[in-house]
Amino acid sequence: MIVNRLLTLGSSRLRYALLPPTPPDLDPLPAPRSVTLLSDQTLGHGIGGREALLRLKQIPGKEFKLKKGDAVARGQLLELFDKGHAVISPISGTVTNMTPYVGDYGRVYMTLTIEAGETDAPPQTESFQRSDMFRAAPALPGKPDLPKTPPLRVIINGLGSDVLATNNQYVLKTRQKDLEAGLEWIRSTWPSASAHLMVVEGQQQEWNRLKGCRVHGVAPVYPAASPRLLHRTVTGEEAPSEASLIEAGTLVLQAEALAAMGSLYATGIPPMQKLVQVMGKDGIGHLISVCIGTPVSKVLEHLGLKAEYGDRLILGGPMTGYAVYTDDFPVCPDTDTLLVQAAEKGVPSQTPSCINCGACNRICPARVPVNLLLRVLEAGHYGEAAESFDLMSCIDCGLCSFVCPGRIPIFQYIQLAKYEHRRQVAEEAQNQEVAE
Amino acid sequence: MMSSATRFTVGHAPFMHCGQSISIRHLIIMAAALPAIVPTVLRFGMPALAVLLLAVGSAMIWEVLFQGISRKPSSARDGGAALTGLLIAMLMPMAMPWWAVVCATGLAVALGREIYGGTGTYPFNPAALVTALLLISWPHLYDLDRTFLNYTLDFPAIWPLVEVKAMGAEAAFRFNMGDLFMGREIAYIGTGCAAGLLIGGIFLMLTGISRWEICLSFLAGILLAATAFHLMNPALYAGPLFHLLTGSTLLVAFFLMPEDAGSPVLPLPMMLFGLGGGILVIIIRNLGVYGDGAVFAVLLMNLLTPILDRMRPKALGRSSWEK
Numbered sequence A: 001m002i003v004n005r006l007l008t009l010g011s012s013r014l015r016y017a018l019l020p021p022t023p024p025d026l027d028p029l030p031a032p033r034s035v036t037l038l039s040d041q042t043l044g045h046g047i048g049g050r051e052a053l054l055r056l057k058q059i060p061g062k063e064f065k066l067k068k069g070d071a072v073a074r075g076q077l078l079e080l081f082d083k084g085h086a087v088i089s090p091i092s093g094t095v096t097n098m099t100p101y102v103g104d105y106g107r108v109y110m111t112l113t114i115e116a117g118e119t120d121a122p123p124q125t126e127s128f129q130r131s132d133m134f135r136a137a138p139a140l141p142g143k144p145d146l147p148k149t150p151p152l153r154v155i156i157n158g159l160g161s162d163v164l165a166t167n168n169q170y171v172l173k174t175r176q177k178d179l180e181a182g183l184e185w186i187r188s189t190w191p192s193a194s195a196h197l198m199v200v201e202g203q204q205q206e207w208n209r210l211k212g213c214r215v216h217g218v219a220p221v222y223p224a225a226s227p228r229l230l231h232r233t234v235t236g237e238e239a240p241s242e243a244s245l246i247e248a249g250t251l252v253l254q255a256e257a258l259a260a261m262g263s264l265y266a267t268g269i270p271p272m273q274k275l276v277q278v279m280g281k282d283g284i285g286h287l288i289s290v291c292i293g294t295p296v297s298k299v300l301e302h303l304g305l306k307a308e309y310g311d312r313l314i315l316g317g318p319m320t321g322y323a324v325y326t327d328d329f330p331v332c333p334d335t336d337t338l339l340v341q342a343a344e345k346g347v348p349s350q351t352p353s354c355i356n357c358g359a360c361n362r363i364c365p366a367r368v369p370v371n372l373l374l375r376v377l378e379a380g381h382y383g384e385a386a387e388s389f390d391l392m393s394c395i396d397c398g399l400c401s402f403v404c405p406g407r408i409p410i411f412q413y414i415q416l417a418k419y420e421h422r423r424q425v426a427e428e429a430q431n432q433e434v435a436e
Numbered sequence B: 001m002m003s004s005a006t007r008f009t010v011g012h013a014p015f016m017h018c019g020q021s022i023s024i025r026h027l028i029i030m031a032a033a034l035p036a037i038v039p040t041v042l043r044f045g046m047p048a049l050a051v052l053l054l055a056v057g058s059a060m061i062w063e064v065l066f067q068g069i070s071r072k073p074s075s076a077r078d079g080g081a082a083l084t085g086l087l088i089a090m091l092m093p094m095a096m097p098w099w100a101v102v103c104a105t106g107l108a109v110a111l112g113r114e115i116y117g118g119t120g121t122y123p124f125n126p127a128a129l130v131t132a133l134l135l136i137s138w139p140h141l142y143d144l145d146r147t148f149l150n151y152t153l154d155f156p157a158i159w160p161l162v163e164v165k166a167m168g169a170e171a172a173f174r175f176n177m178g179d180l181f182m183g184r185e186i187a188y189i190g191t192g193c194a195a196g197l198l199i200g201g202i203f204l205m206l207t208g209i210s211r212w213e214i215c216l217s218f219l220a221g222i223l224l225a226a227t228a229f230h231l232m233n234p235a236l237y238a239g240p241l242f243h244l245l246t247g248s249t250l251l252v253a254f255f256l257m258p259e260d261a262g263s264p265v266l267p268l269p270m271m272l273f274g275l276g277g278g279i280l281v282i283i284i285r286n287l288g289v290y291g292d293g294a295v296f297a298v299l300l301m302n303l304l305t306p307i308l309d310r311m312r313p314k315a316l317g318r319s320s321w322e323k
């Protein structure tokens, strides 16, 4: 994404990993004996992680719709509250543990551990209704985030979510039936929405067989497959940065998510196998199919990969993912990549003053004046950052940190600022309400 | 859940880096200066080398000293002072007395760099700042004609810019453009060899370390303004090519103007910054009292950077800059 450099000598262009023309055979991991599911209990923007955690802790177990010792069936939708975030049990068994878990930036989850076993839970007989799709979607592989209002267009991301992920490309190559069923669901649910498939540039011809879908080529240069940039490729316009993409009428789905929806729609059974690109310390990539909820340690064990004290376990890609502290952490619906990074390969952050080299500005795909933004962020002026320095235009690609010669954790500053800014705005809105 | 014995290191995304670092950048810039320095050192020998080494060495010692006083971590020593020292020396005649060199680097490190907080924080290019200070305080030290009294040379031992200032544009014909290009002229240590500066400059532009928008628009500014003056009064003002090859034009274009801290980083501001700098250089040379006032032009443009920085494109999905 580097622009206006005289030549690209020594440039830091990042490209998406591409799948070889003949996709590899997958060897699926056997279903684990025990799975851990993360049920998202994050409250709105105005309410921090602390409050969400307190809420979880203060409700005694009996008030949840689910409790320890409950028997669950394979494919059953599990919810803690009515209208809460649902997870789907990939195995039949018993809930053996429920513990809150705190993620980054105010995200709070309830972890549900399910041990496989003979249970008397009734097998899931009634098939899924169309409206069930909305409840089940966030628990499906690829984590489709379906809006309540009909979108104008659905954009299907056939590239990766991060530089290493090849799951979407694999799905495009191998699961045409599911994709068609998914498109069918979209067409019947939102008849007025147009569908757009985004594939690697030069491969458009191959996909014309997918009915009712306009195919667009995208140069596989990171972060061209980022939702807002896909929106721009399709519509030729930029969605307002103050509002979500949905408000601009665009729903972006990973190809894997569409295939999962299609499979659920066609068979009534929610698919629970997630495609994960795994890379160990040797730098060799493996694409495998894993049951959602499988602990990371099991995945590594299966592939014979080692991860030791001090290494990093990175879920969700090297540019935008997150590092977890334990290998008990489960594979989630959106875990496209699993990376083991040797301790010495990490990028230690430093905090020298910005030398104003402009590398961040030049690489920023959102034209954010990152060098100026950084100065207000260091001072903690988040409101000013959003108003005058385009904080909210950032599309979270992480390239600014990637190129900064000072190794300043710019991306972290930006994420923190966004979180704090949203919180401030929501709090002000609440105060306003109380005052009125 | 989440209770296994092995603990992993956490951190924030991204987990990759392109490998560039501040000290590598400084080293690359210093390496890019070598093609311009080596011919001079070969031609004039020890005096030139002595000034260069003294400047770089003393700048580094000053840096240790001042950073020690302000209790900075050793990671703050990133080669920035050495680079400043090198650039200062490149802007000095080789007859510079040792005490003036040490004073200059001390001023540059203290007043130019550390007082603002070190690398990246200073509003003015420290090398330009100190050269300007010395030019004002001790103008006789920068008198090039004096420097070369002891040499017998096979090219005119006259300082081109001053000669033209005193004798009018005709004097320019006494200098062969080829000589000027290859560094066969009287000049400061690092400004003589236009060919070497060009090699280093092109290298810096290709690696993206010197932003080409600034370098090229600066040269464009020089050419435009010099042509305009020349057309107005060909007898008084020398032509554009002469200005391009003499004095510190190329050194300023590739090493001082695009220096990170004091220059804007967005395309339009960079162009204006360079263009303005180039025009100012010619104005100062033709109308001012100094033969070569390029460093003053740099300082003036540094002053404008915060204003220029405000001219920026709308960010992704912004309907207005400020709501």
Ligand code: SF4
Pocket (backbone or CB within 6 Å): A360, A363, A364, A365, A366, A367, A368, A370, A393, A394, A395, A396, A397, A398, A399, A400, A401, A411, A414
């Ligand atoms: S993370 Fe945001 S600010 Fe940084 S380069 Fe990407 S879009 Fe720009």
Ligand code: SF4
Pocket (backbone or CB within 6 Å): A353, A354, A355, A356, A357, A358, A359, A360, A361, A370, A371, A374, A400, A403, A404, A405, A406, A407, A408, A410
């Ligand atoms: S890349 Fe880093 S050092 Fe360069 S301008 Fe951006 S924040 Fe400053």
